[in-house]
Amino acid sequence: MTINVKTPGISKLSRGKKSFTVKVGALSSTYVTGYQVRCSLSSSMTSPKTFTIGSKPATTKKTVKKLKAKKTYYVQVRAFKKIGTKTYYGPWGAKKTV
Numbered sequence: 305m306t307i308n309v310k311t312p313g314i315s316k317l318s319r320g321k322k323s324f325t326v327k328v329g330a331l332s333s334t335y336v337t338g339y340q341v342r343c344s345l346s347s348s349m350t351s352p353k354t355f356t357i358g359s360k361p362a363t364t365k366k367t368v369k370k371l372k373a374k375k376t377y378y379v380q381v382r383a384f385k386k387i388g389t390k391t392y393y394g395p396w397g398a399k400k401t402v
Contacts, residue, residue: 307385307387307392308335308394309335309336309382309383309384309385309392309393309394310331310335310336310383310394311382311383311394311395311396311397312328312329312330312331312336312339312382312383312394312397313329313398314326314327314328314329314379314381314398315327315328315329315364317400318402319402320367322369322371322372322373323367323368323369323370323371324343324367324368324371324379324402325365325367326341326357326365326366326368326379326381327365328341328357328365328381329364335383335385336383336384336385336394337385337386337391338356338357338383338384338386339356339357339364339381339382340354340357340381340382340383340384341354341357341366341368341379341380341381342354342355342379342380342381343355343368343371343377343378343379344377344378345372345375345376345378347378347399349378349380349399353368355368376401376402377401377402378400378401379399379400379401379402380396380397380399380400381396381397382394382395382396382397
């Protein structure tokens with residue numbers, strides 16, 4: 305059996321003073337269980353912080369706080385699908401800056 309997890313896109317990315325909000329283009333619950341967001345100060349994504357957006361595919365928005373002000377962050381999103389005790393991850397999407 306082959307599990308193909310689709311790659312979501314970032315539909316909206318907005319910056320606050322020491323935070324940013326990311327909204328993911330929702331995929332059908334047939335394909336995903338949830339989403340992961342990773343952000344880094346480096347464009348090569350070294351030592352990124354990774355966050356999970358909900359456990360329901362309908363939850364597509366996350367606010368990441370406690371960041372450094374006046375710095376450029378690189379953000380990527382990927383989807384995951386849980387089947388039983390296994391979790392299958394899709395590829396990371398395109399990098400966006402905020």
